Amino acid sequence: MAEKSNLLQGKKHIHFIGIGGSGMFPLAQILHKEGYYLTGSDNNESDILKMVRALGIPVTMGQKAENIEGADLIVHTAAIMEDNPELIAAKASGVPTIERSVLLGIITERYSDCICVSGTHGKTTTTAMLTQILLDADMDPSAVIGGKLKSINSYGRSGDSEIMTCEACEFVDTFLHLSPDIAVVLNIDCDHMDYFKTMDNLKLSFEKFCNKASKAIIYNGDNENTVEVANRIQGKKKISYGIMDTNEYYPKNITHIDGLHTRYDLYHQGEFLTTLDIHVPGDHNIGNSVAACAAALEAGTPVEKLAKGLDAFKGAGRRFELLGKVNGVTIVDDYAHHPAEIAATLKAAKSLKFNQVWAVHQPFTYSRTKMLLDDFAEALSIADHTVLTEIMGSREKNTYHIYAKDLADKIDGCVWFPTQQEVADYVLQHAKAGDLVITLGCGDIYKAAKIMLNGHYE
Numbered sequence: 001m002a003e004k005s006n007l008l009q010g011k012k013h014i015h016f017i018g019i020g021g022s023g024m025f026p027l028a029q030i031l032h033k034e035g036y037y038l039t040g041s042d043n044n045e046s047d048i049l050k051m052v053r054a055l056g057i058p059v060t061m062g063q064k065a066e067n068i069e070g071a072d073l074i075v076h077t078a079a080i081m082e083d084n085p086e087l088i089a090a091k092a093s094g095v096p097t098i099e100r101s102v103l104l105g106i107i108t109e110r111y112s113d114c115i116c117v118s119g120t121h122g123k124t125t126t127t128a129m130l131t132q133i134l135l136d137a138d139m140d141p142s143a144v145i146g147g148k149l150k151s152i153n154s155y156g157r158s159g160d161s162e163i164m165t166c167e168a169c170e171f172v173d174t175f176l177h178l179s180p181d182i183a184v185v186l187n188i189d190c191d192h193m194d195y196f197k198t199m200d201n202l203k204l205s206f207e208k209f210c211n212k213a214s215k216a217i218i219y220n221g222d223n224e225n226t227v228e229v230a231n232r233i234q235g236k237k238k239i240s241y242g243i244m245d246t247n248e249y250y251p252k253n254i255t256h257i258d259g260l261h262t263r264y265d266l267y268h269q270g271e272f273l274t275t276l277d278i279h280v281p282g283d284h285n286i287g288n289s290v291a292a293c294a295a296a297l298e299a300g301t302p303v304e305k306l307a308k309g310l311d312a313f314k315g316a317g318r319r320f321e322l323l324g325k326v327n328g329v330t331i332v333d334d335y336a337h338h339p340a341e342i343a344a345t346l347k348a349a350k351s352l353k354f355n356q357v358w359a360v361h362q363p364f365t366y367s368r369t370k371m372l373l374d375d376f377a378e379a380l381s382i383a384d385h386t387v388l389t390e391i392m393g394s395r396e397k398n399t400y401h402i403y404a405k406d407l408a409d410k411i412d413g414c415v416w417f418p419t420q421q422e423v424a425d426y427v428l429q430h431a432k433a434g435d436l437v438i439t440l441g442c443g444d445i446y447k448a449a450k451i452m453l454n455g456h457y458e
Contacts, residue, residue, distance in 0.1 A: 026156020119186025328433025
């Protein structure tokens with residue numbers, strides 16, 4: 001760990017390639033506040049770049065070799081391709097050049113109460129919930145969140161306390177760069193198998209992540225894989241949470257007041273702690289809120305402060321995010337891109353008082369679609385109607401010979417279209433007043449939602 005920490009020692013000018021990324025901006029916020037001189041570049045204007053410039057950080061549009069001039073540390077996002085001229089120049093310059101997750105790991109070392117939230121699903125919502133609780137408890141955390149927290153209109157913040165909240169993603173083992181004091185494990189399900197190959201390898205990575213925790217591990221006692229990993233960990237404080245009362249932290253007396261409002265009593269080892277209200281749908285979000293409370297309490301939050309933060313939390317960006325209505329049809333956008341996430345989201349949607357639920361899904365990566373094809377079909381069949389776009393390959397080439405039609409053929413009544421415009425047009429022509437349309441995926445399917453609402457996505 002010392003070798004990583006030394007990367008920032010003596011550095012004055014840090015340059016960010018792709019500074020407009022949602023994962024880059026919180027890191028820029030933290031380092032800017034610490035007094036480093038920052039510069040950045042990006043290819044596309046965005047709301048995030050407006051926030052970057054508002055801090056006084058100069059941004060160059062377009063990625064060119066000369067942008068790195070004067071920097072003594074260069075950071076790039078994982079999305080920057082190897083043939084990017086700015087990245088090529090950075091690597092040829094002799095200046096230390098690191099990927100964003102490495103910098104995030106360095107920053108997590110600087111806090112004595114860094115809470116890293118991991119899991120195949122629910123990381124962003126739980127990290128956002130936790131951050132909101134800490135903010136409303138006047139704990140002043142720093143935060144790096146995978147989605148926008150509405151109350152601060154940002155993807156993170158730089159606080160003045162020793163507490164940091166951080167989303168910990170398992171993709172290509174990036175969470176092993178982090179230095180958690182409190183490690184939270186929400187669930188472990190089959191994903192990123194193009195990298196991990198087997199469930200045993202995935203579990204091993206989560207085990208390594210948990211072993212990095214210096215103070216405590218908070219794990220989902222209802223998830224079999226998570227329990228298996230927790231049982232392997234020796235010599236560390238372990239805290240279970242879940243829906244079942246066999247866990248240390250669990251809910252009782254759950255009352256669904258309306259579709260987006262649930263109330264429950266939080267218990268700890270048989271003792272009543274407090275009554276809580278959450279305003280995001282689905283039983284999975286009850287579990288996420290219990291995890292957030294357990295982490296907040298472990299970090300020193302008074303129990304009487306939990307309710308205010310959870311009551312104030314109205315969801316994270318692209319997590320069952322209500323976008324608006326058109327012709328009486330409600331449009332919601334969600335990041336769900338794994339069958340378990342899609343199933344949880346659609347079950348929550350079906351529990352609300354809408355006539356029909358439309359799932360508009362953009363499959364993401366050929367490998368995931370191929371490996372989990374039947375699981376995707378089963379999850380998407382929860383909706384009354386399913387509409388697909390073609391698969392977004394992202395970093396992959398279609399060596400799997402898999403197409404949206406292959407998935408559509410497994411879902412009754414499913415249709416698919418090559419473009420977002422065609423998807424939006426079809427849904428608007430067929431959805432009726434009182435229906436719910438939910439766009440699902442981690443690519444750019446949100447554009448279809450915006451076309452439905454505004455006629456364009458810019």
